[in-house]
Amino acid sequence: MSNPKFEHVELKLCNPTFDSPLVDVVNELEHLRRLRLGGSTPPDVFFQLKHIFHMLESLGSARIEGNHTTLADLVDATIQDGGTAGGGDQMKEITNIELAMRYVEQAMEPGAPLTETFIRELHEIAVRTLEREGDQTPGAYREGSVRIVMSAHLPPEAVAVPQYMKELTDFVNHASAPKYDLMKVALTHHRFGWIHPFSNGNGRVVRLLTYALLIKYGFNVKDGRVLNPTAVFCNNRERYYQMLGAADTGTTKGIENWCIYVLEGILLELQKVDRLTRYDYIEQKILVPALRLSRERQLITPDEHQVLLEVVRLKSAKSADLKKVMPKLTDNQRTYQIKKLVELNMLQAIYPGARQYAIRFTHNYLLRGVIQALTEEGFVPGFMEK
Ligand SMILES: Nc1ncnc2c1ncn2[C@@H]1O[C@H](COP(=O)(O)OP(=O)(O)OP(=O)(O)O)[C@@H](O)[C@H]1O
Ligand SMILES: [Mg+2]
Known part of the structure; x- marks a missing residue:
């Protein structure tokens, strides 16, 4: 390897044999x-x-x-x-x-x-x-x-x-x-x-x-x-x-x-x-585990966890859709939860001005949980962690 020499090689397609x-x-x-x-x-x-x-x-x-x-x-x-x-x-x-x-x-x-x-x-x-x-x-x-x-x-x-x-x-x-x-x-x-x-x-x-x-x-x-x-x-x-x-x-x-x-x-x-x-795969193997992790690390409150889980289940949700998972909250309280999550950039209106929200996980603490879930599912090359 001490003295490499240049040698021209032709550029051409290969034609592998059928059993290759x-x-x-x-x-x-x-x-x-x-x-x-x-x-x-x-x-x-x-x-x-x-x-x-x-x-x-x-x-x-x-x-x-x-x-x-x-x-x-x-x-x-x-x-x-x-x-x-x-x-x-x-x-x-x-x-x-x-x-x-x-x-x-x-x-x-x-x-x-x-x-x-x-x-x-x-x-x-x-x-x-x-x-x-x-x-x-x-x-x-x-x-x-x-x-x-x-x-x-x-x-x-x-x-x-x-x-x-x-x-x-x-x-x-x-x-x-x-x-x-x-x-x-x-x-x-x-x-x-x-x-x-x-x-x-x-x-x-x-x-x-x-x-x-x-x-x-x-x-x-x-x-x-x-x-x-x-x-x-x-x-x-x-x-x-x-x-x-x-x-x-x-x-x-x-x-x-x-x-x-x-x-x-x-x-x-x-x-x-x-x-x-496949959304069922993403929901079960990536997003739900990511939210669980964020909750365990106390990066989100139990209420926020509930809201986000329901949004993930429904793909996107309005305040009224959250009644089922938060029966004790008033309309205003539910709207407040949503507003907080929008401020944290964890929820976003599905289009500007819409009152229907979807999850965001790329530029907030949820990203950590998502990365961990992706790692567990084999999407992250091991060497990146060191
Ligand atoms: N024997 C080889 N023949 C052809 N290409 C090679 C050979 N060895 C290395 N290379 C290519 O050269 C790259 C290194 O070149 P260079 O340092 O200019 O790129 P870099 O982007 O700065 O570094 P790196 O590719 O290592 O990230 C290797 O990543 C590989 O793609
Ligand atoms: Mg280089």
């Missing part, structure tokens, strides 16, 4: 791609969970390269400042990735072409104003050579970067049979790392790019699903690097194994998150 596990995983993912998720989860609950998953995604991506923020730190910061304000450099790095994910969702559409401008914009958003993990020239390809720490591969000379990036976007945009789409997602992730077009931030950008390509190829992650591609890579950094390294050799086996690794990881994630489209 790559064929199996592609088929299973194709099935999920076609599946229309007609879930029972109300959109506002779905989007709040999605927000939390984006937090986890950004934290995971930042932590791969040594950001030491823990999930507990991030949750505290989100509760305190609504997740928007400054924080230190490490918190900023995470916020940048969240902003970049938002940009991906705005700018990428199913079937849209991938452009280099889009990729450079991802870089600009991900690294701007960072000290430790920033870049001298946000949004611009590197002008000098780079090395990848812990890797035997030497990326191409800076002068060759534009032509390799053009080749990569052409490869993505070139019309080919849809059965190759998923393979393209995996191959692009590796090729991008192999080119290493930026001086720093390549890992963060390539994980964002993977998210963008899943949208491009119709995985409906914008509104129907929550998918964290980073969960595939961040659980085990050694394995991520080892699989990338094997693909660097350009051998059929190395490349095929890389694709299997990426796509099996994505499949697992999709199977997990698709549970969240």
Whole structure:
């Protein structure tokens, strides 16, 4: 590993044999791609969970390269400042990735072409104003050579970067049979790392790019699903690097194994998150336990607990709907309970001015309980807690 050398490798699709596990995983993912998720989860609950998953995604991506923020730190910061304000450099790095994910969702559409401008914009958003993990020239390809720490591969000379990036976007945009789409997602992730077009931030950008390509190829992650591609890579950094390294050799086996690794990881994630489209699951396994926990920690009063439980059961509720669970309270007292919870940001009118309320759990103490419930249900990679 002491003296890595650059070696050109051709970028091309693989054509696995019929008995390859790559064929199996592609088929299973194709099935999920076609599946229309007609879930029972109300959109506002779905989007709040999605927000939390984006937090986890950004934290995971930042932590791969040594950001030491823990999930507990991030949750505290989100509760305190609504997740928007400054924080230190490490918190900023995470916020940048969240902003970049938002940009991906705005700018990428199913079937849209991938452009280099889009990729450079991802870089600009991900690294701007960072000290430790920033870049001298946000949004611009590197002008000098780079090395990848812990890797035997030497990326191409800076002068060759534009032509390799053009080749990569052409490869993505070139019309080919849809059965190759998923393979393209995996191959692009590796090729991008192999080119290493930026001086720093390549890992963060390539994980964002993977998210963008899943949208491009119709995985409906914008509104129907929550998918964290980073969960595939961040659980085990050694394995991520080892699989990338094997693909660097350009051998059929190395490349095929890389694709299997990426796509099996994505499949697992999709199977997990698709549970969240069922409201009964969310109610019983996430929200009710989260409220219980908040009550145990005395973050909410017994009355507030009752109100929130009933709102969760009904998906949204008016003051009169709460009579059953709070028979002793007068109309005014019930309205007062609701008003307090609105002030605490734990309830919100379902549209401005409505007297019907739904639960909010992303920017208040309930977030802690929700994160704990998600952890218990296996949605939070273990390493984030340390
Ligand atoms: N052998 C390899 N071949 C191709 N790509 C690689 C290889 N080893 C690492 N990479 C990619 O390079 C990234 C590291 O590059 P860089 O430091 O520029 O990115 P970063 O965002 O600052 O850090 P990190 O990706 O570690 O979070 C890895 O995350 C991975 O995506
Ligand atoms: Mg780096």
